[in-house]
Each structure stands twice: as structure tokens, then as C-alpha cells.
Amino acid sequence: MRRIGFELTVAVRFLREGRFQSLLIIFGVAAGVAVVAYISALVTGLQQNTLNKTLGAQAHVVITPLDERVTPVLPRAADERPFSDLQPRAQRLRNLSNWPLVVARLERQPGVAAVSPLVAGSGLAQRGEATRAVTVAGVEIERYARVVGLASKRVAGSLQLAPGDTIAGITLASDLGVRVGDRITLSTGPRSEVLRITGLVDLGVRELNRRTLLVPLRTGQTLFDLPGGATQIDITLDDVWAAQDLARSLAQQLPYKVESWQDTNSQLVSALNAQSVSTTIIRGVVMMVVVLGIASVLVVSVVQKQREIGILRAMGATRGQVLRVFLLQGALVGAIGSALGVVLAMALVFLFTRVVRGPDGAPLFDITLPPALAAQVALVAAVAGVLAAVAPARRASRMDPAQAMRS
Amino acid sequence: MSAAGAASGAGAPLVALHDIHKRYNVGLPTETEVLHGISLSLAHGEFVALIGPSGSGKSTLLNVLGLLERPSSGTYTLAGTPVQGLDDDGLTRLRRETLGFVFQFHHLLPAFTALENVTLPALARDGQVSAALRERGRALLAGVGLAAAMDRKPQALSGGMQQRVAIARALVLQPALVLADEPTGNLDTASADEVFVMLRRMHAEVGTSFLIVTHDPRLAARCDRVIEIVDGRVARDAPSALQP
Numbered sequence: 001m002r003r004i005g006f007e008l009t010v011a012v013r014f015l016r017e018g019r020f021q022s023l024l025i026i027f028g029v030a031a032g033v034a035v036v037a038y039i040s041a042l043v044t045g046l047q048q049n050t051l052n053k054t055l056g057a058q059a060h061v062v063i064t065p066l067d068e069r070v071t072p073v074l075p076r077a078a079d080e081r082p083f084s085d086l087q088p089r090a091q092r093l094r095n096l097s098n099w100p101l102v103v104a105r106l107e108r109q110p111g112v113a114a115v116s117p118l119v120a121g122s123g124l125a126q127r128g129e130a131t132r133a134v135t136v137a138g139v140e141i142e143r144y145a146r147v148v149g150l151a152s153k154r155v156a157g158s159l160q161l162a163p164g165d166t167i168a169g170i171t172l173a174s175d176l177g178v179r180v181g182d183r184i185t186l187s188t189g190p191r192s193e194v195l196r197i198t199g200l201v202d203l204g205v206r207e208l209n210r211r212t213l214l215v216p217l218r219t220g221q222t223l224f225d226l227p228g229g230a231t232q233i234d235i236t237l238d239d240v241w242a243a244q245d246l247a248r249s250l251a252q253q254l255p256y257k258v259e260s261w262q263d264t265n266s267q268l269v270s271a272l273n274a275q276s277v278s279t280t281i282i283r284g285v286v287m288m289v290v291v292l293g294i295a296s297v298l299v300v301s302v303v304q305k306q307r308e309i310g311i312l313r314a315m316g317a318t319r320g321q322v323l324r325v326f327l328l329q330g331a332l333v334g335a336i337g338s339a340l341g342v343v344l345a346m347a348l349v350f351l352f353t354r355v356v357r358g359p360d361g362a363p364l365f366d367i368t369l370p371p372a373l374a375a376q377v378a379l380v381a382a383v384a385g386v387l388a389a390v391a392p393a394r395r396a397s398r399m400d401p402a403q404a405m406r407s
Numbered sequence: 408m409s410a411a412g413a414a415s416g417a418g419a420p421l422v423a424l425h426d427i428h429k430r431y432n433v434g435l436p437t438e439t440e441v442l443h444g445i446s447l448s449l450a451h452g453e454f455v456a457l458i459g460p461s462g463s464g465k466s467t468l469l470n471v472l473g474l475l476e477r478p479s480s481g482t483y484t485l486a487g488t489p490v491q492g493l494d495d496d497g498l499t500r501l502r503r504e505t506l507g508f509v510f511q512f513h514h515l516l517p518a519f520t521a522l523e524n525v526t527l528p529a530l531a532r533d534g535q536v537s538a539a540l541r542e543r544g545r546a547l548l549a550g551v552g553l554a555a556a557m558d559r560k561p562q563a564l565s566g567g568m569q570q571r572v573a574i575a576r577a578l579v580l581q582p583a584l585v586l587a588d589e590p591t592g593n594l595d596t597a598s599a600d601e602v603f604v605m606l607r608r609m610h611a612e613v614g615t616s617f618l619i620v621t622h623d624p625r626l627a628a629r630c631d632r633v634i635e636i637v638d639g640r641v642a643r644d645a646p647s648a649l650q651p
Contacts, residue, residue: 308517
């Protein structure tokens with residue numbers, strides 16, 4: 001502190017002396033920081049909400065067998081025109097060889113939250129006259145529940161799956177006119193079974209609610225003629241954004257097709273990216289305005305204080321000291337303004353969660369201002385303050401003391 | 408201590424100017440030379456008046472002496488240090504070690520109290536004001552009759568009082584030379600007299616050399632030595648007429 005005792009004292013006095021100017025610019029900085037912090041919190045909340053909704057009923061990484069291909073007799077060069085074309089193979093439901101080993105290995109992998117093997121295929125659900133095409137998933141219910149967070153999605157009945165039981169999406173249940181305890185007939189190609197509805201779930205996406213039918217893994221294996229098999233492994237991760245990397249590395253290690261949620265939701269990903277880019281642009285522009293604001297006030301202050309700068313120099317202040325006096329003013333304005341701005345942003349966030357509510361009266365979605373984000377924004381603003389002060393401070397330090405005093 | 412005695416005494420002079428020229432707007436059509444080869448020297452403990460008509464170059468000479476402006480040519484040795492070899496920070500350091508300033512328009516910082524203004528050179532030099540220097544500041548302010556006004560801001564002080572604060576400030580780091588630019592120019596006769604008496608008293612008490620720019624011949628007559636500048640040249644350099 002002693003090393004910049006002079007600079008700090010003079011900077012604080014200068015700021016206090018031009019009280020009105022200082023307050024104006026501090027509030028300017030505060031407004032800028034508040035906008036940046038609030039927008040960041042809002043967009044983070046919005047994206048989190050969108051992700052939760054989309055990924056709520058989806059695995060982050062899905063492993064399936066590789067597509068079957070017809071291998072050409074001769075390899076074909078890129079520029080060669082085919083003499084005859086090959087008909088692509090129909091993709092039948094196939095077992096994922098060695099799946100118990102793969103599941104066991106994946107469960108030990110760090111960052112993996114849940115792993116669930118399943119037999120997934122399509123079938124027809126019938127009750128009386130009503131018939132609906134469904135996606136049948138034969139699952140180990142405890143594992144599957146962890147992958148998609150089924151516990152929070154239960155609407156009626158239980159989440160137990162004994163042999164002969166099934167859990168249905170709510171729209172499917174209402175389409176078929178069934179309630180918990182009712183029976184439906186499920187047919188998959190040659191086989192069919194009568195199943196009892198034990199629970200109804202709301203997966204948050206209409207299409208899934210209309211088609212989903214969960215059955216025990218063993219029932220699934222029987223229905224699709226894959227005794228002891230699994231056609232798919234669903235993985236949920238602790239960090240959704242790690243999905244792509246994990247999928248890529250798994251694809252290299254395993255002879256399977258590995259897809260991340262980003263691969264299957266590319267539109268969502270690009271929408272999220274567009275949002276992030278817009279946020280970054282807004283943040284950049286606001287920060288620029290903050291910098292320009294601080295800079296312009298300091299430029300005026302340097303001109304106003306010419307005489308005082310001259311006195312300071314005559315009293316033995318070095319150029320460096322004068323430079324630091326003005327840099328410190330920028331830093332102080334930035335720091336005080338950003339502290340105020342963070343408080344303001346917290347108030348805005350609070351207001352948002354209080355005022356903006358859905359039709360049911362619950363908050364539309366959660367937004368919070370993470371301390372790390374607040375600290376980051378505040379730090380950026382303080383640094384911006386110093387940067388903004390560079391030009392005026394250099395100008396002040398270059399002033400010829402005699403000239404400065406004459407004016 | 409007799410200033411005249413010190414002036415004639417042996418030893419290195421405090422100030423030695425040799426053939427100092429100062430030109431402004433060099434290279435422009437408006438180029439003008441303000442100082443045309445000034446040579447003079449001051450000894451330790453002198454009390455000197457620098458007089459001359461307006462536009463004669465007094466203030467420029469004072470700025471050169473005060474290391475606020477660099478001469479265009481010539482040599483200047485201050486307290487044994489050749490000035491022309493110093494960079495800007497070197498000049499600043501030499502300035503705060505050897506010089507004190509009193510300006511015509513008192514030039515106090517409005518955001519600081521009288522005492523803080525007085526100790527400002529210490530703050531600039533050390534980054535803090537030591538208890539000893541704060542005490543010295545108080546003593547100097549008391550010495551110029553402002554014991555009761557130490558914590559007042561400059562706006563709350565009269566012109567004469569402000570100028571006395573400036574004198575105390577000039578002396579706080581015990582400089583070898585105090586440069587005063589029309590220290591009484593902006594004051595009514597009574598205050599002017601008061602300030603001048605104060606300067607003389609400080610000179611007698613502290614033994615610092617004083618160089619006072621003035622165009623008031625009565626004031627000049629009360630100094631020990633008078634240097635007159637006319638058109639950028641030394642026209643006269645003699646002991647004051649009033650001196651015995």
C-alpha cells in the first residue's frame with residue numbers, strides 16, 4: 001500500500017472532488033455490469049432449462065450396433081463410376097455383443113452418471129379397438145430410471161416392473177383409454193404378450209409420451225427374439241457437454257455406433273450456440289460502452305485537472321506517479337461500479353424469478369447468478385476500468401508541468 | 408547567516424547557469440527565442456530578487472531553474488548535478504530533493520486540507536507522510552501563522568493565507584532553494600507585505616536560498632541581491648540598493 005500511497009490518496013481525492021462526474025460514471029459502469037451479469041444469468045438459465053427439457057428423457061450418449069452394410073466384391077476408387085449399384089441392407093434389430101462387459105466397464109468410467117442396457121424396438125399396442133404404434137424398451141428399471149430420471153416423471157402407479165408389467169407414457173395411456181392396473185396387448189412381429197399397466201410417466205415431450213412403453217428387459221428380449229441380448233446402451237453423464245468427447249473416444253475403442261445427444265439434436269446445439277454468440281456480442285458491446293464511458297470521463301477530468309497535475313509534478317510527483325493516479329481512478333471506478341452492478345444484477349434476477357411466472361404460478365424457469373459469473377464480470381469491468389484509463393493517464397503523465405500550470 | 412556573505416563565500420555554487428538559451432516552437436514559423444544566453448550563479452543561503460518587465464523571460468528562466476522546462480541550449484548545474492544529462496524522472500527526483508516552489512496563484516490542491524497540501528511533497532516522495540514530516544508541516548504552518556487553519560481546505564482560506572500555506576509547502580522537505588514566482592503578485596498590499604515578511608523570516612530561520620520573481624521594485628529592494636532580466640538577457644546583477 002505504501003508504494004502507491006501517493007497515487008491512491010490523490011486518486012481518491014480527485015474522484016471525491018468531482019463527485020457528480022464520479023457518481024455518474026460509477027452508475028454507468030454499474031448499469032453496464034448489471035446488464036452483462038443479468039443477461040449472462042438469464043441465458044445460462046434459459047439454456048439450462050432448454051437442455052433439461054430436451055435431455056430430460058434422453059440419454060446423453062447412446063451405443064448401438066454398427067449399421068449392416070453389403071460389402072462390395074471389389075473396392076471402388078473415388079472417381080470410378082459403378083457398373084451396378086448395391087441395394088442397402090435392411091437394418092434388423094441386432095444384439096450388442098458383449099454388452100454386459102461394456103456396461104460394467106462404462107459404469108467404472110469417471111464422469112459417467114448412469115448406464116442402462118436396453119432392448120428397443122417397435123410394436124403395436126392394442127386395447128379393444130384401439131391400436132397404437134409404440135416404441136418398446138426392455139429395461140432394467142433401476143438403471144433406466146437413473147438414466148432418464150424417471151422418479152420425477154412418474155404421474156400414476158409405481159415404477160416397479162415385475163414380469164408381465166409395463167409402464168406407459170401418459171398420452172399413450174389416454175389414447176388407449178387405460179389406467180393403472182388395466183391390461184393391453186403388445187405385439188412385435190410374430191410375438192405378442194398381454195401386459196398390465198403398473199405406472200404412467202410424463203416424459204416432458206409429447207412424442208415420447210405418445211409412444212413409450214417400458215417393459216422388463218427379459219420381456220423385451222423375448223418380444224424381439226434376442227434372448228440374453230441388448231440392442232442399445234444408454235449413458236448419462238455428470239456434465240452434458242462432455243458427451244461429444246466421450247462418444248468420440250468410445251467410438252474409437254468399441255466396434256459399435258456411438259452417438260452423443262449433440263449428434264441427434266444438432267438443431268438444438270446450433271440454436272444454443274447462436275444464443276451464446278449473441279450473448280457474447282452483447283457483453284462485448286456493453287463492455288465497450290463501459291470502457292468508452294470511463295475513458296471519456298477521465299479524458300475530461302485530465303483536462304480539468306491540468307493545473308493540479310502541474311502542481312503535483314512541481315511538488316515532485318514523477319510521470320509514473322501521475323500515470324498511476326489516473327489508472328487507479330479507472331480501476332476504482334470500475335471496481336466500485338462493478339460491485340454495485342453485481343448487486344443490481346442480483347436484484348434483477350430476484351425480480352425476474354418473482355414476477356415472471358408461468359400460467360400455473362410457478363417460476364417459468366430458474367435463473368440464478370452464480371458467484372463465479374458475478375466475480376468474473378466484476379473482474380472484467382475493473383480491468384476494463386484500468387484499460388479505459390490508459391489513454392487519459394498517458395496524456396496526463398505526458399503533460400509538461402510548466403505548460404500545465406500556465407493554463 | 409548573512410546572505411551576502413554566503414554569496415561571496417567560496418565553495419560550489421548552488422546554481423550555475425551558463426549561456427542558457429530557450430526557444431519555443433522550434434522549427435515552426437512562429438519560432439521565438441525567449442532567453443538569449445543567460446549566465447548566472449546563486450550561492451547557498453542567498454535571498455535574490457529576479458525582476459524585469461513582463462515578457463522579459465523571467466518566468467521562463469524560473470521554469471528552467473525549477474527543472475519544469477529544459478533549456479534549448481546551455482548548461483545548468485543544480486546542487487552539483489549537471490541537469491542536461493538527466494531524464495524526466497531524474498529531473499523530478501532532483502526537483503523534489505533540492506527545490507521548493509511558491510507560485511503566483513498559490514496553486515494549492517483544492518481537494519486537500521492546508522496541512523495535507525503542505526505535506527504533499529513528502530507523500531509524493533515517500534508514498535506516505537511520516538509522523539516527523541507531519542509534525543514539521545504543522546510547525547511550518549504555525550510558523551506562517553496558520554496554526555488554527557491547518558485542517559481547512561484552500562477555498563476556506565484568504566489569498567494571503569493560501570500563499571502562506573504554499574510557502575510552508577515549499578519548505579517542508581528542506582530544499583536548498585525556493586523559487587517563488589510573483590508570490591505577492593495576486594495579493595493586496597497588506598497581505599503582500601505579510602507574505603514577504605514571512606519569506607524573509609523563513610529565510611532567516613531555515614537558511615534556504617530564495618529566488619523571488621517580482622515586478623514590484625519596493626519588494627525587490629528588500630532582497631539582498633537583484634537580478635534584472637530585460638529581453639531575455641541579464642541586464643543588471645547587483646546587491647540591493649538598500650543593502651548596507
